[in-house]
Amino acid sequence: MSGFFRSRRSVWGRPARDLEIRYEGERLDDLLHENHGVSSVVLRPAAGREHLEIERVRRANKGWLGEWEATVPPGSSASVPTWEEFPRLMDRKQAGGEALSMMVVVDGEIAGLISVGAVERGAMHLGVLGYWIAEAHAGKGITSLAVASTIDMVLSQLDLHRIEINVRPENEPSLGLARKLKLREEGYKPRYMHINGRWADHVGFAVDQEDLRQMPGGSLVEHRVRRGGKH
Known part of the structure; x- marks a missing residue:
């Protein structure tokens, strides 16, 4: 998609x-602590x-990410959009402030x-944040930088009051990220979400x-x- 048409789209x-956030040069070196040859994070x-390009990257990393991916439980009445429907659906949700998909671009990739997602307005004014990073870019501090940047933007600029993050207790890198960011740990949630084919427990964090x-x-x-934090 050209920059001209992308820039004309409305998001929230x-x-x-x-809503673009860009880190380059000395600022990026400072935030990553130990730069691994990365020159820009956007x-x-x-x-x-672009939603489909992101999905292709995710599928290419299935061996790395599959254990932690949400799935639809058997017998659910939820409908899954086709690849043709998905970009339009996501753009519509973003325009209406129902969801936000911030792509992480490292050195143009x-x-x-x-x-x-799961955005609630009215008395709640909250959203649930999720994240993933391709295996080739894990362990460089990019994920924690991207998560913290998105939380800052959503709470400071987009008027949500609260962000929640839910992490599988077996997912030690993600638990470490939430704790290094000093997110408030709010408790254990048995069978909270359907992950990789089964109902899975999670640990809840919020800010x-x-x-x-x-x-x-x-x-x-x-x-x-x-x-700190090199996740």
Whole structure:
């Protein structure tokens, strides 16, 4: 998709280009702690057929990611969109503030996805954040930087009050990421989500606007990622 048409898309009532986050040069070196030859990390809302490109990267990393992927339980009435329907559905949800898909682009290559879904307005004003990174880019600090950046943006600019993250207890890298970011650990959730073909337990974490305001600079990136975490 051309930059012209991408920039004209609306995401959560804002031009998509306004939600792009870019790290380069010395700033990136500082945030990654130990640069592995990475020269740029860009996060921006996916649009159009970019959703399919992200899915192709995810499928190419199935051996790395498959153990942790959500699945539809048997007998569910939920409908799964076709590949042709999926980009339009996601763009519509993003335009309406129902979901957010921030693609992670490392040195011009799609490397992962930070997503916000299950968005509730009204009295709740929350969303649930999920993430994955391609195996080739794991362990460089990119994931924690991308997660923290997205949380900062959603809580500070997009007016959600609370973000939740739920992690399988066996997923030690993701548990480590949530704890290094000092997200609030809220408890154990038995059989919380259908993962890789079965109902799986999760550990719940959360962060809200009040937490963010108490951090130096009012930013999870400034407060935590700069100081540690190489996931």
